[in-house]
Amino acid sequence: MKRIEAMIRPAKLDEVKDALAAIGISGMTISEAKGFGRTGGKREVYRGSAYVVDFVPKVKVEIVLEDSLVEGALEAIRRSAATGKIGDGKIFVYDIAEVVRIRTGEHGKDAV
Numbered sequence: 001m002k003r004i005e006a007m008i009r010p011a012k013l014d015e016v017k018d019a020l021a022a023i024g025i026s027g028m029t030i031s032e033a034k035g036f037g038r039t040g041g042k043r044e045v046y047r048g049s050a051y052v053v054d055f056v057p058k059v060k061v062e063i064v065l066e067d068s069l070v071e072g073a074l075e076a077i078r079r080s081a082a083t084g085k086i087g088d089g090k091i092f093v094y095d096i097a098e099v100v101r102i103r104t105g106e107h108g109k110d111a112v
């Protein structure tokens with residue numbers, strides 16, 4: 001099992017959600033975040049204004065999924081989140097040690 005953490009443009013959240021729903025993911029967590037990447041935040045434009053500080057608003061999307069779905073999920077996120085401009089975002093993939101579904105007590109793959 002893997003955890004995908006994608007930092008995306010807030011305006012792309014709906015598209016990313018729909019693209020992931022289409023490949024059959026079973027859950028998703030999102031949170032508001034701020035950050036900067038390799039190019040820094042200074043050259044990014046958000047809602048028409050160039051940011052003069054380093055931190056630019058992003059949405060963090062987290063999904064946990066079976067290994068076999070990872071490649072498709074990465075492609076779905078990349079395709080739906082991209083504009084081709086600086087600040088399109090970044091995707092991180094982590095190994096997941098364990099998952100427990102609280103209601104049923106299921107563990108591992110069955111719990112995802």
Ligand SMILES: Nc1ncnc2c1ncn2[C@@H]1O[C@H](COP(=O)(O)OP(=O)(O)OP(=O)(O)O)[C@@H](O)[C@H]1O
Nearest residue numbers: 007034035036037038039040058086087088089090
């Ligand atoms: N190395 C990193 N570590 C942690 N978070 C990062 C890292 N790189 C990017 N992020 C997060 O991802 C968001 C989007 O990054 P961003 O797309 O600006 O990356 P970039 O490397 O600057 O690429 P680009 O040239 O497309 O802007 C950042 O605002 C930050 O929240």
Ligand SMILES: [Mg+2]
Nearest residue numbers: 037039040087
């Ligand atoms: Mg950047």
